[in-house]
Amino acid sequence: MRPRKELQEHISDRLKQQIAGSPETTSGPMVGVNICVVGGGFVGLVAAAGFAQFGHSVVCVEKNPQRLKMLREGRIPFYEKDLESLIRKNVECRRLSFSDDLVGSVEGQQAIFLAVGTPSSETGRTDLTALEEVANLLSGVAVEGQIIVLKSTVPVGTGAHVQEILRQNTNGTKPAAVVNNPEFLREGNAVYDFFNPQRIVIGGSSSEAVEIIAHIFRLGMTHPVPIVTTNNETAEMIKYASNAFLTTKVGFINELAGLCDKVSVNVLEVARAMGLDPRIGGEFLEPGPGWGGSCFRKDLTEFAGLARSVDHPMLITGAVLKANRCQHQIVVDKIERISGSLENARIGVLGLSFKADTSDMRDSPAIPIIRQLLEKGASVIAYDPKANGEAAAFLPDVELAETAYDIAKDADCLVILTEWQEFQLLDFKRLADLMNSPNMVDARNLLTPEMVRRYGFNYTGMGQG
Numbered sequence: 001m002r003p004r005k006e007l008q009e010h011i012s013d014r015l016k017q018q019i020a021g022s023p024e025t026t027s028g029p030m031v032g033v034n035i036c037v038v039g040g041g042f043v044g045l046v047a048a049a050g051f052a053q054f055g056h057s058v059v060c061v062e063k064n065p066q067r068l069k070m071l072r073e074g075r076i077p078f079y080e081k082d083l084e085s086l087i088r089k090n091v092e093c094r095r096l097s098f099s100d101d102l103v104g105s106v107e108g109q110q111a112i113f114l115a116v117g118t119p120s121s122e123t124g125r126t127d128l129t130a131l132e133e134v135a136n137l138l139s140g141v142a143v144e145g146q147i148i149v150l151k152s153t154v155p156v157g158t159g160a161h162v163q164e165i166l167r168q169n170t171n172g173t174k175p176a177a178v179v180n181n182p183e184f185l186r187e188g189n190a191v192y193d194f195f196n197p198q199r200i201v202i203g204g205s206s207s208e209a210v211e212i213i214a215h216i217f218r219l220g221m222t223h224p225v226p227i228v229t230t231n232n233e234t235a236e237m238i239k240y241a242s243n244a245f246l247t248t249k250v251g252f253i254n255e256l257a258g259l260c261d262k263v264s265v266n267v268l269e270v271a272r273a274m275g276l277d278p279r280i281g282g283e284f285l286e287p288g289p290g291w292g293g294s295c296f297r298k299d300l301t302e303f304a305g306l307a308r309s310v311d312h313p314m315l316i317t318g319a320v321l322k323a324n325r326c327q328h329q330i331v332v333d334k335i336e337r338i339s340g341s342l343e344n345a346r347i348g349v350l351g352l353s354f355k356a357d358t359s360d361m362r363d364s365p366a367i368p369i370i371r372q373l374l375e376k377g378a379s380v381i382a383y384d385p386k387a388n389g390e391a392a393a394f395l396p397d398v399e400l401a402e403t404a405y406d407i408a409k410d411a412d413c414l415v416i417l418t419e420w421q422e423f424q425l426l427d428f429k430r431l432a433d434l435m436n437s438p439n440m441v442d443a444r445n446l447l448t449p450e451m452v453r454r455y456g457f458n459y460t461g462m463g464q465g
């Protein structure tokens with residue numbers, strides 16, 4: 001595995017060159033496409049700004065008036081590295097604009113990307129209300145020659161379902177074609193991932209429509225990227241299967257870390273050696289407090305629900321979901337063991353977002369872990385470089401601090417729950433001096449144990465024997 005810092009510097013240099021290049025330098029003789037992106041959330045904004053940077057003309061439709069106002073002022077309502085500047089640059093070049101008029105914005109556009117929310121319903125299956133609402137509005141409006149592209153993660157069969165909705169109200173005209181183009185962006189690295197995808201998946205029954213969507217990507221790609229073309233259902237399944245596999249990989253390394261702890265083996269050495277085998281691969285083998293984020297659990301639950309509905313239960317997926325819940329408990333147990341007791345203990349938490357480089361707290365492992373600490377009688381004070389603003393809504397009983405040093409004061413244990421790079425640069429002597437007892441649980445294996453111990457910390461990581 002490449003050291004984290006070196007990898008980040010390499011990524012950031014490459015991205016700077018890509019964002020700095022004007023589309024004219026990368027496009028060659030190919031012609032830009034008129035695009036509408038429906039939904040100004042994380043996926044929609046990255047796609048809208050990225051397509052504009054490719055040289056296409058893009059209008060992004062956002063119906064929330066506050067969000068629309070922010071976007072028009074060149075601001076975004078969450079933290080995502082490089083996105084705000086990319087949006088501003090393309091707005092200034094007049095390749096990107098924002099609107100709340102869905103029907104008006106769709107007129108004359110060749111491709112209409114739908115990036116609306118597809119959350120879990122109470123049953124665990126996907127709630128398609130927002131998508132169906134847009135599809136109904138577009139029925140009779142999006143016609144032959146236009147392409148509706150499903151960018152949101154949608155259950156197998158949704159492409160066909162949307163095609164059926166579009167067939168209504170056609171007044172004799174043929175409806176737009178429906179294509180699936182699932183997203184594989186990672187939060188925190190979304191802009192980089194957009195310009196450097198591992199693969200682009202396009203599924204649809206109209207080969208002309210699929211070719212136009214492929215052209216949209218080819219126009220902007222500065223290096224060859226595999227474009228997988230297939231049917232709608234396969235494209236939908238590829239997205240779920242990919243996320244399910246990634247959670248299985250993280251779930252495996254988390255369980256292995258627990259076993260390594262019991263038998264005094266260092267999981268980091270095991271993971272490194274395993275990852276050198278290309279059949280296994282070195283990524284997604286970092287043990288932590290459990291995977292989180294807005295997608296993994298939602299997608300796994302839909303995937304498992306689909307499997308059950310056709311009488312083919314995915315036993316592995318069920319186990320991965322269960323193992324992830326157990327991982328939270330494992331972290332709580334480590335904190336309890338190292339602190340003596342949690343009753344009246346003061347626990348300082350470093351990091352609340354579900355991973356570094358994002359302000360997103362949705363399904364963050366910090367939420368169940370901190371709730372358990374509170375239930376066991378501890379008081380919790382936390383600091384996150386970007387997620388403090390979101391934290392109050394998720395964890396109203398937690399005191400939030402402005403710096404890492406504020407949380408160390410009189411603490412019985414420090415717990416690292418998110419792998420923010422700035423935590424590696426803390427003054428550990430100062431932290432230890434401020435604490436009641438210098439105990440540390442590093443649930444991300446972010447720090448070098450020998451270094452922290454040198455400053456007097458009683459340190460434990462995940463699976464480091």
Ligand code: UGA
Binds near residue numbers: 186188290356
């Ligand atoms: C994930 C996928 O990686 C994307 O390809 C996909 O597009 C996205 O979901 C989605 O469906 O929208 P994301 O949720 O942004 O992306 O975050 P990841 O980087 O995949 O991390 C997910 C969780 O796994 C985080 O909590 C992270 O800390 C954890 N993780 C990841 C580990 O604990 N260990 C690892 O080795 C890797």
